[in-house]
Amino acid sequence: MSNIRYEIxxxxxxxxxxxxxxxxxxxxxxxxxxLAKYTIEYPFGDIYSRNGLDLKSREIATVAALTALGNCQPQLKVHLHAALNVGCTEEEIKEVVLQMSVYAGFPVALNGMFVVKEVLAERLAD
Incomplete structure (x- = not known):
């Protein structure tokens, strides 16, 4: 049985x-x-595939939210790679994380920036 939401x-x-x-x-x-199925169907099949925001804008919002939450480093790491994959620049990503220092605090911005540093090092090593 085909599930169009899953395929999309x-x-x-x-x-x-x-x-x-x-x-x-x-x-x-x-x-x-x-949970794997729902992770594909809802966020990616329903939300990421909507009109209204391009993938770059969606990833900027996601990086900001995950940084602000402060306890999602593994997910932040995945979405930092994703942001770079869809056209975000290193500078844009750093500015998004820095912006979170104003609204979510320095500890989460510091933690987020350390994840940025890790992701950039991984990509440089590849």
Whole structure:
């Protein structure tokens, strides 16, 4: 049985996160396959595929939100890679994280910037 939401979501996930997104989904299959399915269908099949914002804008918003939450470093790391994959520059990403220091505080901005540093180092090493 075909699930169009899943198909659209998987296509969006591939464009945005590539292998990193697939690894997250695969890591859930043995513990909670439904969560993997929902992660593809709702965020990527329903939200990321909407008109109104391009992928770059959606990733900027996501990086800001994950930085502000302060306890989502693994997800922030995935979305920092995604932001770079869809056209965000290093400067734009650093400015988004820095902006969060004003509204979410210095600790979360510092933590976010350390994740940025890690992601940039990984990409440089590849």
């Amino acid at each position: 979501g998987f296509e969006q996930l591939s464009k945005i996160d590539g292998e990193a997104g697939h690894k997250v989904v695969d890591s859930l299959k043995d513990v909670c396959p439904d």
